[in-house]
Structures are given as structure tokens and as C-alpha cells.
Amino acid sequence: xxxxxxxxxxxxxxVKLAGVQVVAAYPITxxxxxxxxxxxxxDSREMDAQYIPVExxxxxxxxCIAASSAGSRAFTATSANGLLYMNEQLHWAAGARLPIVMCxxxxxxxxxxxxxNDHQDAMSQRDTGWIQxxxxxxQQIIDTVIQAFAIAETVRAPVMVCYDGYILSHTYMPFDxxxxxxxxxxxxxxxxxxxxxxxxxxxxxTVTLPEPRADVRGxxxxxxxxxxxxxxxxxxxxxxxxxxxxxxxxDIFGRGGQPFIESYFCDDAEHVVVCxxxxxxxxxxxxxxxxxxxxxxxxxxxxxxRPFPDRAVAEALDGRKNVLVFEKALSYGYEGPLFxxxxxxxxxxxxxxxxxxxxxGLGGREIRTRALYQAVKTACNENQSKPHEPDFIGxxx
Amino acid sequence: xxTKKTTILNLPEEEYVHPGNRACAGCGLSIVYKTxxxxxxxxxxxxxxxSCLTVLQGLYPIAATQLPCLNVTFASTAAAATGxxxxxxxxxxPDVQVxxxxxxxxxxxxxxxxxxxxxxxxxxxxxxxxDNEAYMNTGVQRSGTxxxxxxxxxxxxxxxxxxxxxxxxxxxxxxxxxxxxxxAAYPLDFYDKVVKAKSIPGPKYIHVHTPCPAGxxxxxxxxxxxxxMAVETGLFDLYEREKGQFRLTGASExxxxxxxxxxxxxxxxxxxxxxxxxxxxxxLQAEVDEKWAGYEKxxxxxx
Ligand SMILES: Cc1ncc(C[n+]2csc(CCOP(=O)(O)OP(=O)(O)O)c2C)c(N)n1
Ligand code: SF4
Numbered sequence: 001x002x003x004x005x006x007x008x009x010x011x012x013x014x015v016k017l018a019g020v021q022v023v024a025a026y027p028i029t030x031x032x033x034x035x036x037x038x039x040x041x042x043d044s045r046e047m048d049a050q051y052i053p054v055e056x057x058x059x060x061x062x063x064c065i066a067a068s069s070a071g072s073r074a075f076t077a078t079s080a081n082g083l084l085y086m087n088e089q090l091h092w093a094a095g096a097r098l099p100i101v102m103c104x105x106x107x108x109x110x111x112x113x114x115x116x117n118d119h120q121d122a123m124s125q126r127d128t129g130w131i132q133x134x135x136x137x138x139q140q141i142i143d144t145v146i147q148a149f150a151i152a153e154t155v156r157a158p159v160m161v162c163y164d165g166y167i168l169s170h171t172y173m174p175f176d177x178x179x180x181x182x183x184x185x186x187x188x189x190x191x192x193x194x195x196x197x198x199x200x201x202x203x204x205x206t207v208t209l210p211e212p213r214a215d216v217r218g219x220x221x222x223x224x225x226x227x228x229x230x231x232x233x234x235x236x237x238x239x240x241x242x243x244x245x246x247x248x249x250x251d252i253f254g255r256g257g258q259p260f261i262e263s264y265f266c267d268d269a270e271h272v273v274v275c276x277x278x279x280x281x282x283x284x285x286x287x288x289x290x291x292x293x294x295x296x297x298x299x300x301x302x303x304x305x306r307p308f309p310d311r312a313v314a315e316a317l318d319g320r321k322n323v324l325v326f327e328k329a330l331s332y333g334y335e336g337p338l339f340x341x342x343x344x345x346x347x348x349x350x351x352x353x354x355x356x357x358x359x360x361g362l363g364g365r366e367i368r369t370r371a372l373y374q375a376v377k378t379a380c381n382e383n384q385s386k387p388h389e390p391d392f393i394g395x396x397x
Numbered sequence: 398x399x400t401k402k403t404t405i406l407n408l409p410e411e412e413y414v415h416p417g418n419r420a421c422a423g424c425g426l427s428i429v430y431k432t433x434x435x436x437x438x439x440x441x442x443x444x445x446x447x448s449c450l451t452v453l454q455g456l457y458p459i460a461a462t463q464l465p466c467l468n469v470t471f472a473s474t475a476a477a478a479t480g481x482x483x484x485x486x487x488x489x490x491p492d493v494q495v496x497x498x499x500x501x502x503x504x505x506x507x508x509x510x511x512x513x514x515x516x517x518x519x520x521x522x523x524x525x526x527x528d529n530e531a532y533m534n535t536g537v538q539r540s541g542t543x544x545x546x547x548x549x550x551x552x553x554x555x556x557x558x559x560x561x562x563x564x565x566x567x568x569x570x571x572x573x574x575x576x577x578x579x580x581a582a583y584p585l586d587f588y589d590k591v592v593k594a595k596s597i598p599g600p601k602y603i604h605v606h607t608p609c610p611a612g613x614x615x616x617x618x619x620x621x622x623x624x625x626m627a628v629e630t631g632l633f634d635l636y637e638r639e640k641g642q643f644r645l646t647g648a649s650e651x652x653x654x655x656x657x658x659x660x661x662x663x664x665x666x667x668x669x670x671x672x673x674x675x676x677x678x679x680x681l682q683a684e685v686d687e688k689w690a691g692y693e694k695x696x697x698x699x700x
Contacts, residue, residue: 021487022480050483055514059476062469062511066444066480069467072487074480088470196465196481198440198493203460205468207451213458221458 001177007168010138010175011077011103011161012037014145016047017183018101021072021190024052024063028082029115030165031105035077057082061089061102068098069204071195073149076100079165080107080121087125090158094129094231096205099152099159099190101145102130106277106328107165108363116364117165118328119276123305123337129231131155131238132306134276135163136262138175140303143255146178150187150245155238157231162305164278166364178253186252235307242304260309261316265291266298271322271380273299274342279326279367286373295380302338310345317342318351324379326372326393328361335390343387354385360393368394403585403592409435418461420453423617425581425607425624426527427453432584433498433525433605434464436591441494442467442481446474446508448500449534449609450527472507474499475515478522494523494595501528504604505541505564516571516600523594523601526564527581529609537612544632546677547669549612556672568602569638575601576638577646581608582624586635586647597639606633614668623666631657631685634692645692653696660685 005013011034015023023042025035041047050067054060057078064074078086083104093100104122108114122132131151135141141163148159163169194202212223222230239260246259264284266272273283280301290297300316317323327336334340339357346352356379361367371393413434420427426449434441443466445451451468455461469477478497485493499508504526512524531549532538538551541562548556569576575597579587587605594601608624610617627633628648635649645653660682664670 022483024476024480024483050487052479052483052518054476054479055510055517058472059479059511059514062473062476063480063483065473066467066469066477067484067487068480070442070481070484070488072484074484089473092470196442196467196484198442198465201463201465203454203457203462203466203468206454206457206460208457213456215458 002174003177004172004174005138006033006170006172007138007141007163008034008105008170009037010142011145011163012041013177014142015075016041017178017180018146018149018187019073019184019189020049020075022050022052022064022067022074023076024054024060024074025076026054026057026060026078026082028057028079030107030169031077031079031082031103033169034103034105057085058089061086061093064100065089065093065096065098068100069096069196071190071192073190074100075102077103077105079105080109083121083125084109087128090125090128090130093158095227097156097231099149099156101148101152101159101161103145104160104162105165105169106162114363115165117167118362118364119162120329120362122160122162123329126306126337129157129235130306131157131159131235132304133159133161134303134305135161135168136278136281136301138168138173139255141168142175142177143249143253146183146187147245147249151238151241153190154241154245155234157235157238162277167278182252186249238307239304239309258303260302260304260312262301262303263316264299264301266300266316268296269298270296270320271324272317272320273297273324273326273376274302274338275299275326276302276305276338279328279361282367282369283326283372285369286376289373290377295377297376297380305338308341308345313342313345314349314351317346317353318349320351320353322380322383323353323355324358324376325356326358326360330359330362335388339390354383356384356386357390358393359390365394403588405585408585408588411435413439413463415461415463418453419455420449421611421617423610423620424449424453425529425609425620426450428581428584428620429527429579429587429605429607432588433591434462436588437464437494437496437523437595439464440492441496444469444474444478444481444495444497446471446499446503447534448503449529450498450500452534471503473511474503474508475512475520475524478524479515479518479520482520482522495521496523496525498525498527500532500534501526501530501542501564502532502540505562509567512568513571516568516573516602519599521598521600523591523603525591526602526604527607528604529607529612530561531612533609533612545681546673548672549669554672565602565604565638571600572641573600573602574598574640577602578604578606578634578636580606580624580628580633580635582621582628583635583647590637612669615666619666623663626658626663626666629658630660630663631689632660632663643695645696653693657685657689
């Protein structure tokens with residue numbers, strides 16, 4: 001069924017279709033309408049789930065951690081400082097290997113307060129062991145929420161579905177609501193390998209020693225370091241799982257086919273722009289314009305940010321003259337985090353394109369298509385590398 | 398109201414704690430843990446934040462407890478209990494008893510927000526706070542419920558200046574149907590309170606005083622004696638607040654109209670009170686006397 005609705009509603013519809021059993025959330029702009037939509041669906045019994053209106057984000061994720069540990073499919077959502085307030089629980093959810101899904105409606109972080117969009121919130125949580133997927137439009141939001149549960153439950157790791165605050169969360173766009181029966185074919189009911197259960201007691205997340213240790217039956221149980229190593233290798237495996245999930249999704253729903261990076265006019269491009277979220281769609285106008293002028297340029301929209309699909313990225317960037325990374329986040333005192341990741345992915349390959357980093361749109365600073373056009377065009381012509389010095393676009397000092 | 402009291406003769410024999418655990422010798426928590434799990438019964442799920450109880454329960458992959466237990470972060474206990482309950486409702490398993498079990502620091506300080514939220518929402522769980530009156534797991538630092546003048550590693554010379562936070566009163570102010578206090582020195586009274594709590598829907602809060610030989614500075618063989626003295630001096634009182642109705646129970650109830658032991662007798666038994674001088678003792682004695690004058694009035698129906 002096609003509807004025209006806000007991005008937050010698309011996310012809520014995805015949560016409903018995914019058969020989530022426990023939802024806990026705490027309001028924060030611009031995530032709030034998603035939470036409100038879910039309360040409406042639960043309260044009107046359109047959705048058969050437990051909705052827990054908690055007193056903080058820390059508690060919201062705690063509820064999901066416990067509900068997931070007890071064998072239920074769990075969901076929460078937040079933005080900015082709410083996400084940071086969950087930090088301890090983010091590590092806990094990943095360390096406990098719980099397939100929780102959370103929408104992060106991206107927003108800049110205080111201080112000073114801002115309610116507008118950038119990617120600093122989710123990107124600064126990239127090392128918490130969560131899988132991170134970024135969406136470019138409403139169709140991707142609803143589809144990715146559904147896929148996120150499939151990925152999470154396959155690898156037993158939590159997933160963040162990230163999308164731009166206001167730009168996507170509050171704007172209306174047409175999208176297709178998948179058929180419930182098809183979703184059930186794609187995503188069967190959650191059957192955990194283990195769960196809290198009085199009939200089969202277990203003590204979960206206990207103090208664990210650095211070294212492996214025998215259990216009461218003499219079987220070797222991993223030490224803390226092995227448990228961490230397993231999380232890491234399973235997350236690396238998630239790159240393949242994401243691709244398989246996308247293939248399965250495409251078979252049923254006909255959408256997809258670019259699980260890691262969405263490409264726009266990149267096949268033959270000498271110069272490529274890389275960005276995340278809605279910015280990659282805005283950039284398409286720039287590409288159209290420059291192509292008309294004969295500049296050989298395309299744009300990649302990165303969908304999977306953690307685990308970083310390094311091989312796919314290196315392959316995509318192979319043989320390009322210029323790689324221009326545009327991002328709405330900073331690793332303060334260094335450069336944009338995506339820029340560092342892309343350079344790392346290129347290390348050890350023969351391809352060493354000229355590479356530049358542009359920081360823009362922080363705290364909702366307007367991103368003018370004209371400014372994007374200027375930056376891309378100039379950078380393509382200059383054909384220069386600036387390995388650590390990001391250029392700020394739209395800065396008014 | 399007077400239900401039949403459990404005695405040592407009819408206390409269930411089944412043990413849910415394996416012999417041998419990692420608590421210190423003489424730990425008051427060991428007594429209440431063993432007794433409390435008997436009262437909760439097999440069909441229960443525990444939620445435990447970092448504390449001495451985490452250590453007591455053992456190191457991965459071996460556990461001292463026979464009940465399923467979710468170890469959670471320090472601030473999240475009551476929210477995690479909420480999550481287990483939500484999952485049980487979603488899976489149509491309403492008979493599972495969910496019990497959160499936290500130390501006084503995890504309850505009165507960092508976990509208070511989540512506990513308050515869960516009480517306000519009316520979550521159907523039992524929250525047991527074992528009060529050893531400091532952060533013992535990290536090495537005896539002051540907590541919100543450390544009594545005034547007590548020496549801890551963060552109040553090392555002049556003792557804690559502030560008074561003990563009255564957590565049961567704070568929780569009672571949420572208007573929940575059952576708030577009780579208990580003591581490791583009276584495990585059967587605690588047992589009966591947990592059993593009663595199980596029969597009441599909504600949030601239930603039980604605050605148990607658990608003497609700690611390591612942190613309080615007394616010989617492990619005196620745990621019960623010291624726990625009793627706290628009650629006999631009137632410093633820690635055993636009571637229940639059922640649907641707002643307050644009544645002293647057990648040993649505290651029996652003290653109504655009688656002379657209490659002087660608080661000074663309690664203070665000399667433990668190293669943590671070494672910083673007390675006569676003036677401080679007298680002022681605390683006066684506070685206890687005033688509190689008990691209030692109890693006497695309530696018992697006589699004058700409020
Ligand atoms: C967020 C966070 N801060 C601090 C700690 C360190 N910590 C672990 S246990 C503990 C004290 C626990 O005290 P209490 O709740 O009174 O239980 P007890 O150890 O006395 O049994 C602290 C401070 C932690 N685990 N998590
Ligand atoms: S420090 Fe105190 S409360 Fe903790 S285990 Fe030892 S005796 Fe028990």
C-alpha cells in the first residue's frame with residue numbers, strides 16, 4: 001500500500017510490521033513523533049505489544065535489554081543527548097549480544113543546545129558494538145527497520161537505524177508499506193537461543209575473568225577477551241549477513257540491491273563524492289548539474305557504517321582521481337570520522353586517489369546545493385589531497 | 398491482618414543458593430539472600446546490579462544461584478525489572494515473579510530514578526534493597542543511606558556529616574501498596590514479608606538491614622547480634638506500610654511501651670562509629686527517642 005507520510009511514521013510502521021513485542025522510549029526531538037505513533041498503535045490495539053513509557057533513555061534501553069534477555073523482540077528510539085545518555089547501555093546491549101533495534105533520528109549534540117540535524121550523535125557511538133545503518137528516504141526507513149531485525153537476530157547484535165532529524169523524520173514523502181504476510185515470510189517470529197526462564201535458570205552477564213575457565217561440567221567457557229573477540233568477528237561477518245539480508249529482501253519486495261553503498265552515476269566517474277543519509281540524495285542534484293557540464297562525477301551514499309564495509313568501499317573507490325568525503329560529524333581535533341574510515345579502507349590497496357574532507361551542516365546549518373556544487377566542482381579541478389585538514393562548508397567566521 | 402508466622406520448623410527446606418559462595422564470612426546479605434529466595438520460590442527471575450550480591454553469586458561460568466538472574470548496570474535495576482515484566486506479559490507468562498535485588502547505594506543513589514519511575518508506573522515487581530549502609534563492593538564508601546557520623550573511606554576522619562536518607566519513606570510517597578523494612582537478624586520476619594509482597598499486585602518495596610562485618614568493623618560471629626541491637630536500640634525499625642497503613646512488626650512491635658537499649662551500646666560494637674563523641678551520641682539518642690515517641694502515639698491511635 002502506498003501512503004504519503006512523515007519519516008517517523010515510516011519507522012513506526014516498520015516496527016509494527018516487524019512484530020515487535022516490547023517498546024520502551026523517552027521523548028526527545030526530533031524522535032518524539034515516532035514514539036507517539038507507536039503509543040497510538042499500541043493503545044488502539046492495532047499493534048500487539050507492550051509499550052513502556054519510561055522516565056529516561058537510560059531506562060528505555062534498560063527495558064529493551066531486559067525484555068530481549070527474556071526472549072522478546074524489543075525496540076526503542078532516540079536522538080542526540082538521549083543516545084549519549086544511553087551510552088553505558090549501548091555497550092551493555094552489544095556485549096550481552098542482544099538483537100535490539102533502535103532508531104536514531106540524528107540530531108546535533110549539546111552544549112550548546114541544538115535540535116537540528118547532524119550525525120555527531122550516532123557517529124560518536126560507533127565503537128559500542130552496534131551495527132549502524134543510515135537511510136536516505138522514507139522507503140529506506142521502513143525497509144531498513146524490518147531488515148534490521150533480520151540482521152540483528154542473525155548475528156545476535158543490536159542495530160541502529162539512523163535517519164536525519166527533520167529532513168527525513170518530519171517531512172512527508174510517498175512510500176510503500178510492505179504487506180504483513182510478506183514481512184512474516186522475510187522475518188519469522190523471534191526465537192532466541194537462550195532467554196531468562198525459571199525452568200532453565202542461568203545467570204546472565206556475570207563477572208567474567210580475563211582467562212577462559214571451566215564450567216561445572218568441565219567445558220571451557222570463554223574469558224572476557226574471547227567474548228570480545230567473538231563480538232568483533234561476528235560484526236565483521238555482519239557485512240556478509242547484510243548483503244544476504246538485502247538479497248532476500250529484494251527477492252520478496254523487489255527493492256534493494258545495494259546493501260553497503262548506494263551509487264549514483266559512479267560507474268564511470270573519475271571523481272566520486274561520499275556521504276551518508278539524506279545528503280547523498282541532495283548531492284544528486286549537484287551531480288546532475290556537473291554531468292551536464294561534462295564533469296565525470298558521481299555520488300556514493302554509504303548505508304552500512306558499522307561494521308565498516310571496507311572491501312566494498314575500497315573497490316568502489318578504486319581507480320578514481322578524486323574522493324570527496326562530505327560529512328556532518330567531527331572527531332574533534334582531527335577530522336571527520338567517515339573520512340578516517342575511508343582512508344583506512346584504502347590503505348594497503350594500490351589505489352591512492354586524491355582525497356578531501358568537507359564538514360558541513362553541523363547543528364542544522366543549512367546546506368545549500370549551490371555551495372555543494374561549488375565545493376565539488378573546485379575540488380575536482382584542483383585535484384589535490386588534503387589528508388587531515390577538513391574544509392568547512394558554509395562557515396561564517 | 399495477622400497471618401500465620403513462619404517458624405524455623407515450617408520454613409521450606411529447598412535451597413536455591415548453592416553451598417559455597419563468594420560473600421565474606423558472616424555477611425548479613427548471605428542470610429537474607431538464602432531466606433529471600435526461599436520466599437520468592439522457583440518460578441522467579443532476579444535482576445541484580447553491581448554490588449556485593451554480584452560477587453556473592455559467583456564468577457562466569459559458575460553461579461551460586463539456582464534462579465535465573467539478569468545482571469544489569471548500576472542505574473538500571475528497576476527499569477530492567479520492568480523489561481523482564483514486559484517480556485513476560487508479551488509472552489503470556491504472568492505467573493513469573495520478578496524480583497530486583499540491589500544494595501543500598503544502587504537503590505538510594507544511582508538507581509533511585511529508575512526505581513521511582515517503575516513505582517510510578519505501577520510495575521508488578523518486588524524490589525529488595527539490602528542495606529549494608531555503604532558502598533561495600535567498591536570498598537566502603539559513603540552512600541545516601543550511610544548513617545550520620547559513620548566513618549567510611551570517603552568520610553575517613555570526621556564521619557559522614559549528613560543523615561541517612563529515608564528510602565522506604567521516599568518509596569512510600571509514591572503511594573504503592575506495600576513498603577516494608579526487615580533485618581538479616583530476623584530472617585523469618587523478612588521471609589514472611591517477601592511472601593506477603595508476592596500476594597500484592599503492583600510495586601512492592603522491602604528494605605532489609607544487613608550487617609556487614611568487613612565494612613562495619615566487627616567480628617563475623619556477631620552479625621545477628623549486631624543486627625538485633627540495631628533494632629533493640631530503635632535505630633533500625635521493622636515495619637510494614639500496607640495500603641498506607643503503618644504498623645511496627647515483630648521485634649519492633651514488641652518494643653512498644655518498653656524501654657529500648659541505649660544507642661551508645663550499639664555504637665561501641667563497631668569500628669565505624671569510632672568518630673562519635675558524647676555529644677553526637679546524645680543527639681542521636683534524642684532523635685531516636687523522638688521517632689519512637691511518634692510510634693507510641695500511632696500505636697495508641699493518636700496521630
Ligand atoms: C555506573 C557505575 N558507577 C559505578 C560503579 C561502581 N560500583 C560497583 S558496585 C558499587 C557500590 C555498590 O554499593 P551498594 O549498592 O551499596 O551495594 P554493596 O556493594 O554495598 O553491596 C559501585 C559504586 C558501577 N558499577 N557502575
Ligand atoms: S563487604 Fe559486607 S556486604 Fe559485602 S560481602 Fe562482605 S560482609 Fe557482605
